[in-house]
Amino acid sequence: ALPISLGRFRDLLGANLRHPAMLRYLDNAQNANARINENYARELMELHTLGVGSGYTQADVQELARVLTGVGISYRPLDEPPRLRPQLQADYRRDGLFEFHPARHDYGPKTLLGQPLHARGLAEVDEALDRLARAPATARHIATKLALYFVADEPPPALVQRMADRYLRSDGHIAAVLEAMFTAPEFAPSLARKFRDPVHYAIAGVRLAYGERVIANPEPLAGWVNRMGEPLYGHETPDGYPLTQSAWASAGQMTTRFEIARALGATGAVLFRTAPGEPLEKPPYPPLASSPAVQAWLPTLAPATRAALAEARNPQDW
Numbered sequence: 001a002l003p004i005s006l007g008r009f010r011d012l013l014g015a016n017l018r019h020p021a022m023l024r025y026l027d028n029a030q031n032a033n034a035r036i037n038e039n040y041a042r043e044l045m046e047l048h049t050l051g052v053g054s055g056y057t058q059a060d061v062q063e064l065a066r067v068l069t070g071v072g073i074s075y076r077p078l079d080e081p082p083r084l085r086p087q088l089q090a091d092y093r094r095d096g097l098f099e100f101h102p103a104r105h106d107y108g109p110k111t112l113l114g115q116p117l118h119a120r121g122l123a124e125v126d127e128a129l130d131r132l133a134r135a136p137a138t139a140r141h142i143a144t145k146l147a148l149y150f151v152a153d154e155p156p157p158a159l160v161q162r163m164a165d166r167y168l169r170s171d172g173h174i175a176a177v178l179e180a181m182f183t184a185p186e187f188a189p190s191l192a193r194k195f196r197d198p199v200h201y202a203i204a205g206v207r208l209a210y211g212e213r214v215i216a217n218p219e220p221l222a223g224w225v226n227r228m229g230e231p232l233y234g235h236e237t238p239d240g241y242p243l244t245q246s247a248w249a250s251a252g253q254m255t256t257r258f259e260i261a262r263a264l265g266a267t268g269a270v271l272f273r274t275a276p277g278e279p280l281e282k283p284p285y286p287p288l289a290s291s292p293a294v295q296a297w298l299p300t301l302a303p304a305t306r307a308a309l310a311e312a313r314n315p316q317d318w
Contacts, residue, residue, distance in 0.1 A: 009172035010133040020097040029072040032104035041065035049132040051141035070105030091121035139167040195245035198228030215271040
């Protein structure tokens with residue numbers, strides 16, 4: 001997944017479209033000529049490419065849904081293709097569970113984002129993805145999402161514009177967009193200012209306390225994430241969990257975070273217990289204060305924080 005996620009966005013979009021889980025989750029496996037299902041087409045434009053308010057219309061959603069007819073899943077053995085009319089046999093495609101079934105595809109003429117599509121069959125799907133991936137609205141949408149994740153809940157418009165420009169110049173190369181962000185003057189001042197969502201808060205705490213050591217018992221970590229309201233695979237709608245501070249900084253949330261931090265210091269060794277009831281190792285970790293990451297971090301802490309650390313009674317309390 002790493003080479004795809006740091007390569008061209010168009011390749012990532014194509015992998016998304018061919019993934020059986022995505023096709024089933026957003027109902028495109030049911031999308032067929034004369035039985036149109038718009039769910040995946042709508043989310044492909046709203047969430048994955050152009051973004052809300054970018055100018056596409058309901059007619060564009062309907063046309064894209066027609067483009068995506070026949071894109072679905074097959075559970076037949078690979079050596080048992082469906083019976084097709086001779087003129088459709090050359091259009092059939094199969095890759096693992098992914099299937100393009102030409103008998104379910106709408107071969108009528110289509111217009112997307114104001115321009116006609118010229119290819120046929122699965123090539124028409126690729127033509128539509130090319131158009132979506134190269135749209136200026138997609139460049140802005142992807143740049144905004146990356147800047148929101150790394151820099152700020154409301155990223156500077158000038159930074160987003162430079163990242164979008166790099167996206168368009170590089171034909172959607174994600175590594176190039178990230179380079180534009182990491183080398184921007186707005187990036188360094190943003191470090192350590194982004195409020196973490198529960199998953200990142202819990203995992204960052206474990207990594208800070210235990211370095212690169214691999215945990216043996218993930219149940220406490222999963223429990224902490226659940227308590228903070230972000231259970232794994234628990235968000236049913238396709239927009240995903242929010243990553244903004246306003247979604248996670250309530251008084252109850254902060255109280256829970258303090259409790260989890262205390263658990264990491266006092267009983268975190270349970271993460272490395274390989275069987276229930278097994279004695280906890282002692283000491284469970286080298287003192288946090290000796291961590292190279294913490295040593296590099298300490299000079300940046302406020303004087304009141306450093307004074308509180310100086311009063312710690314033991315390594316767990318620290």
